[in-house]
Amino acid sequence: MLNTALFAVSCLTLLERSQVSAAVTVYNSDSTATAAYDATQVTGLPNFDNTVLTPPTPPSPAVTQIAWSVPSTEDGLTSQGYELGVKQRGNFLGFSVELSVADQITGHSVGKNPVNLKVPFLNYLANIRNRAGMGPLVRVGGNSQEASTLYTDGFAGNAIIQKVKVDGCLQTVTPTINYSPDIFYMMSNISSTVDAHWFFGLSFNQSAVETMSTNVPLVAQTAQQMLGYHLLGLQLSNEPDLYTDHNKRAAGWTVDNFTTEYAEVRTEILNDATLENKQFLIGPSVCCDKVGFELDDVFATGWLDQEKDNLAYVAVQHYPEDNCGVNGNYLNAQDIYSEWLNHTSATNLTVPYFNGTRAAIAAGKEMIMFETNTASCGGFAGLSDSFAASLWMADYALQMAYRNFTAALIHVGGQSVFYNPFTPPPSNMTDTWKWTTGSIYYSTLAVAETLGPSNNSQVVDLSPQNDNIYAPMYAIYENGAPVRLALFNYVSDSSGASDYTATISLGGADLPSGNISVRYMRAPSVAEKYNITWANQTMGAAYTSDGRLYREQETVSIQCDTTAKTCSIPVYAPSMALVFLTTGAMQEAVSSEQATATFATTYVNVGSATVDPAALSTGNGQMGSSATGATSEGSAQTSGTAGILAVPSIMAVLLVASTTFALRAFN
CATH class of the missing domain: 2.60.40.1180 (Golgi alpha-mannosidase II)
Incomplete structure (x- = not known):
């Protein structure tokens, strides 16, 4: 299933070179659940859709x-x-952030640069850290990673991302992305505050394979150097089983072609990049039960044996339904509502991976559900944003834990989707409006406390x-x-x-x-x-x-x-x-x-933000050989960092009268 989950974008060629602005986000000090909003201002944005479905009739007679x-x-x-399933960590449920919207979710709403981080996003992550006893898992990537290039000189105004072109106006359009090293600085700054651990997506498009024109080896090297042990792995290939369907490869491209190309790019990265960690790749990330290109088919080619010395994790991606509207045919959420309201859905979704998970474990690798949510292409109005999704995701996560997955990442898109766990306000309202918490976010809290902080x-x-x-x-x-x-x-x-x-x-x-x-x-x-x-x-x-x-x-x-x-x-x-x-x-x-041990936001006529400077300055900002203080239990560590280029210490400078706080920019 194709899942782009992007912000609404113009049909015209799009070049975003954001300039630093003195504007600040304004938050009310009384942050309660009763604040009113004017839905007429966001008509047409799926993430703020008011559709409410009719719950299924209770079974009769009731079981009491x-x-x-x-x-x-x-x-x-x-x-x-x-x-029993394998031993689990409390941060089992994490987030998969589409590369094309990473700056809008994580960085400042105006400048979109690594100096300014969004306090609400940090709080969403800190809630998991506080329960799991370790930092949350966040992946940056998705379909938009496949046509992406690192620009080492950066962009005007310290912008993180440029969207180069958009070929149409459909929801499933994926823009070409350029990004600067600032994206890794931003990720490092976030880790220094909430101990986040990252996955990042490498380009695997045709030109990358044939000419390495997207400087993939440099991306791998840069990510490792800047993120150190907070980088868990780099994904190579995203839903390759759909490449021919989406014109990313010519007709007739098979799983054997995939295996060959994967090895070619891996070899190129290892030849050109001075990587401290050689077990860094994630794959194969197949998604869609495509005959001849399922996980078992990939393993049958010998891919796992071929790649295991350089694999950090084995990953798959899957959505239980396809709502991409092929030929204009969209599913009616009311008709299928009950499918998310029983245990059968959770159990059935893990069955295709029984053999593959065993094979991964035998090879000494963990299995990750790298991207999932209620339905591809943004989910369903009234379903993906309902309490039904909260229950379903908690059930599904625990079922995956039982079936020996060790992590699952809930996909986060923009305002053109229904299923987000959290969404910033529309960009023209960031001065006055707050974020929206999606129903599925509550699953992450429930699962973190269910698994607990013991890692056992x-x-x-x-x-x-x-x-x-x-x-x-x-x-x-x-x-x-x-x-x-x-x-x-x-x-x-x-x-x-x-x-x-x-x-x-x-x-x-x-x-x-x-x-x-x-x-x-x-x-x-x-x-x-x-x-x-x-x-x-x-x-x-x-x-x-x-x-x-x-x-x-x-x-x-x-x-x-x-x-x-x-x-x-x-x-x-x-x-x-x-x-x-x-x-x-x-x-x-x-x-x-x-x-509630998170970061308080402030409003304009109050002194400074209330983030504790000591918590920032003694956070996990140094990734060299010496241990530092930590903002979460068990996060002060040096394992695996020897020889990795140390990122400079974080300078905890709070922006006065701002709801964001500044960390040192790495220029």
Whole structure:
């Protein structure tokens, strides 16, 4: 499936050479979920569409009682035919940012240069860092990486990106992109603040393969030098199974041609670039179940054995539906709404990768879902931006974790899509309006807390115990014992008649304590867009978010029956319940203070932004051989940095009376 997910652009040739401006973004100090907005000002922008779908009718009769027996040991799981997934990190769910909009998501809304970072974007990332115990994963790339070139001399005004041309006005148009080294400076500055770890996309278009005219080796070298250990890998090829369909290769180009070309470009990079890290590539990034070009077909060519010495990760990309409107034929979201509201969707999506994941693990490589969301080409109005997507993505992420993926990246486009986890306001309103938090963003918070900060969590899907597609359950084990549960209720029923009580036992074993703690992801309906909460905290309606959570954090304490050795947990329709089975698991969970430990934005007539200068100056800005202070647990490290060119220290200079803060520019 083609997924460009780009901002709306002109039909004419487009050259963006942004100039630095003294303008600042204005935020109200009272950032609550009740701020009003005028939707008439953004008519025609899909990301702010007000479509609300009708939830499916609740099943009848309603299921109100479900009993779950959770094996108290890994041996107990095995004896019942279950198998734990591989060990997971709390930052499992990250973000895939389309290269063509990276400056608008991450950089200053006017200057779009690495000196100015968007505080809301930093907050969205910090929320995950605070819960996962490590920095978030962010990929910059997508279809627009395939026709991109690094301009080493940069652009006027320190602009990061130039969009060279747009061949039409369709939603799926992909512009040609030029970018400057400033994009890596910007990424480095972000890492220095929130410990973000990056993937970046290399060009693999025809001219790149034939002439290396897009200086791919230099990109690889520059990215490694500037990002150090914060660079996790470089993607080579993006959805190659669709190259012939999209005229990126001539008809008859096959998986064998792909394998040959991949090796040619890899060899060219290694010959021309002085790379400290030789295991740096990511691929093959096939996406679309195309006969003859699926993951198993790529592996059958010997590609994995051929490339494994230089591979950082094995990656695939996939969207459950294609909404690109081929020949004007778009899907009706209402007709397929129910497909995202049951557990079958999550389980079916991982089946094509069973063999490939095993092969990757056998080769010593992790498998990543490198780009995904509800549907290609921007998703569906009323579905991709609803609470249904929140539940579905949390379920799908945990299913991937169970099936041995180790990360999944939610795609982020521009204002011409419905599925964004977060979106800045339209560029002509950045002085007065705030960001919009998409419903799917709440999934990242829920999954981060479900997997926790230990880097030792293993997931098992226990849903087959009850065979109820509307009420799946996962157990998370650490060191062979269950510590957390994730229970879902996909049914939308505000009457309460479809709420169910989950009665939990540990296979006859004593419960770890007399009571357990529960946090909920909730909304009044699966069709809800903005009135969504995680542990009672919300990020508000459209144009009201600065990336921080508001309201008091809520953790529900439930007294267990120590005689029966059971705990009864209400699971509301609709909701996801995260159950902490042990005192230790609850202590690991993010506290109320940590949950809001982000960067405050300010408004014009107040002194300076309230980011702590010490937090910036002792952040992860130095990537040489000496350890530095860190802004997140476990992030102060030097592993893998020996011999990598050290990036200069970050100078924490706050811009007075601005909602952005300045870091040192690398010129």
